[in-house]
Amino acid sequence: MDTNYELITAADKFPRIAAELRAQPVIGLDTETTGLDPHTSRLRLLQLATPQTSYVIDCFRFSPEQLSPLLEIITAAQPVKVAHNAKFDAKFLMKHLGIRLNGIFDTYLASLLISAGNENHRHGLAPVASRYLDLQLDKEQQLSNWSGELSRHQLDYAARDAGILLPLRDKMAARLDGMDLLVTAGLEFECVPAIAAMELAGVHLDVARWRDLVRQMTVARDAVADELQEVLGAGAAQMNLFGAPEPINLDSPAQVKEALARIGIEVEDTREWTLSKLVDGHPVIARLLEHRGLSKNLSSFGENILEFINPATGRLHADFRQIGTPTGRITTSSPSLQQIPHTPEYRSCFRAPQGRKLIVADYSQIEMRILADMARDEALLTAFHSGADLHRSTASQMLGIPLADISPSQRESAKGLNYGLVYGMGAEGLAGRIGVSLKEAEMLIERYFKAYSGVAHWLREAGESAVREREARTASGRLWRFSLDPGDRTQQAALRRVGKNAPIQGTSSDIFKRAMRLLDDTLLGLDAQIVNSIHDELVVECNSAIAEEIREIVRFEMVAGAKEFLPRVPVEVEAVISDAWLKK
DNA sequence: TAGAATCGCCAC
DNA sequence: AAACGTGGCGATTCTA
Known part of the structure; x- marks a missing residue:
């Protein structure tokens, strides 16, 4: 495809181009960089496209001051900037030009939303262009050397990638509209700058402390391993040379x-x-399980994590996939910061640097609150409005005895039900989990549904509609389409469980992403930054002097994000100021 | 021998 | 078989 492009080599062209771009409702945006990591690589090209022309700007030639007429356009909400995986461009623009990319339409995220969980779809620019424009792109230049003299071929490639974004957006916007996904898309697009800033900031790991922990764990594992070899070797058929x-x-x-x-x-x-x-x-079984735990932790969360420390920043910059699951949850990798064991030994290695604090904040029982709101269950809503401990309230409702008389084991059973049912759990699962007989489990569930009849009705309908409609939606309208072999009973049962869980887990994602954007906006200009995000928990690093103010801002914006989707239920956020990633 | 599949377990 | 949902990831084992 031939794209009409203009390579900009003189700064005096910027005012004219800026005026032309500003007059557009939508422009394409793309960058070419010398590598993938914004901390160790440079921004080479910035491409901005109108329907007529792709402007290709060689960033090696211009200072941020010279570029400023264009930067204002990038920072403003209008015109809308269409980019494919805008997080990548946003990080380079933030790092090297000091600006936020706002007013995004992200064709990568749009593709994920439209595909609605279809695992067969790929979402790189080439497959997306093929799917929506029937256009075959070659991406061979993507990894070419962008740091030296640029060839005609490279400039063509750069201009073309920016040029196709506008027609792509037209097609995808229509699809999003037709599938009632515009609200969710807006939510996702607005969250991009917050996630880009979080990745760019990274988290601080106390390396000495981490190494110490790994050493202790290694010693412990080796001791258990020796013991196990002795016990398990007792019946061994094979002996080595030494008997x-x-x-x-x-x-x-x-x-x-x-x-x-x-x-x-x-x-x-x-x-x-x-x-x-x-x-x-x-x-021996106990020792075996102990060995498993130590061994698992050492292989997943051992020395290998240290390899991810960025040489330029000395911090860990995980990769956050904004739509990591069909329910909209964010996932992390390289390293997987969301799976660090929830023990003080591990978490205390993630610390605020000198002079700084961490705000560790999470939603209290957000999924149960979502369930209460969606199901409009009177009793569950009342329980939340009363402010009493949820699991005690549940036990009290189920058993018909006063709150004060609930025993610890009764509370545990109720807790098992509260957590289990949002995952579509059945009686067998409950029996196994809380250690009661199948009969007792069935009786407990019956009582539970009697106490929370709105929940019972909603869960049943959620399961049935998943099977009937082959889809589920969240509060924002996020969609997950299912495939189902009609004769497969096991698959049908699994789909019923997903149908119950997906709207709840997905609405939690909606809330969380809205909160991230609200919070990121409010923290702009303050010495505070979101540094980690774990499904219902945010970690913010800030200057110690303003920690209390920041804690209140974090709490306020997280609650505000939730309120937009949960009109009926109160929302609580627990937020603490800490030196480490601990809910001290 | 590289990649896929499986087991197993970490998080929420 | 599976047995409550969503992932990432490491080690082993299987397969071409």
């Missing part, structure tokens, strides 16, 4: 299963769920 039993690989489920059989413990598999039932009679 000692051949060591078994404790990380191999197959070898562990065999070794257990040799000492008289027959098991179907070696999953925790299976083994934990045998803990009582067999001390």
Whole structure:
């Protein structure tokens, strides 16, 4: 495809171009960079496209001051900037030009929303252009060297990528509209600058503390491993040259299963769920599980995390995938900051640097509140309005006894139900989880649904409509379309569970993303920045001197985000000021 | 031998 | 078989 482009080599052209761009309702935006990491790579080209022309600006030639007429356009809400994976461009613009990319239409996020969970769809610019414009792009120049003299071919490529964004947006906006996804899309697009800023900022890890922890864990694991080799080797058939039993690989489920059989413990598999039932009679099982835990933590959260520390910033900059799941949850990788074990030893390694504090804030029982609101369940809403402990309230409602008389075990059962039911749990699952018989579990669920009849009705309907309509939606209108083989009963049961959970988990994502944007906006200009985001928890790093003010801002904006989607239920946010990632 | 599939487990 | 939902990821084992 030939794109009409103009390579800008003189700063005196900027006022004319800026005027032309400002007059557009929508422009295309793309960048080419010398690498993928904004901290160690440079911004080479900035491409801004009107329907007629792609303007290609060589950023190596101009200072931010010279570029300022164009930067104002990028920062303003209008014109709308169409970009594919705008987070990437936003990070480079923020790092190298000190500006926020606002007024985004992101064709990558739009593609994910329209695909509505279809795992077969790819979302790179090439497959998206093919799907929506029937255009075959080649991306061979994407990873070419953008730091030297640029070839005609590279400039063509750069201009073309920016040029196709406008027709692409036309097609996708119509699709979003037709699928009632414009509200969700707006929510996602507005969240991009907040996530870009969070990634760019990264989190601070206390390396010495982390190394210490890894050392301790290694010693502990090796001790348990030695002990296990001795016990499990007792029945070994194979001896090595020194007459000692051949060591078994404790990380191999197959070898562990065999070794257990040799000492008289027959098991179907070696999953925790299976083994934990045998803990009582067999001390070796407890040791095995202990080894698993240590080994898992060391391989996933050991020295390897340190490799992700950025040489330029000394911090961890995880990759946040904004639509990581069909329910809209954000996922992280490289490293996976959302899966750091929730123990003080681990979390205390993530610390505020000198002179700074962390605000650790999370929603209190947000999914149950969403359920109460969506189901409009009188009793559950009343429980939340009363401000009493939810699980005690639930137990009290179910058993018909006063709040004050609820025993700890009654509260635990109620808690199991509250958490389990938003995941579509059945009686078997509950029985296993809280350790009661199937009969008792059935009775508990019956009582639960009697106490919360609105919830019972809503959950039933959510499950049925998922099977009937093959889709589920959240409060913002986010869509997940399901495939279902009609004859497959197991699949149908699974779909009923997803149908119950998806609107709740997805609405939680809606709320969270709205809160992130509100908070990021309010923190602009203050010495405070969101540094981590874990489904219902935000971590903000700020100057110690303003920590109390920031804590209140965080609380306020998180509540404000939730209120937009939950008109019927009060929302609570627990926020603490801490030196480390702890809910102290 | 590289990549896929599986098991297992971390988070919310 | 599966057994409450969504992921990421590491180690082992299978497969071409």
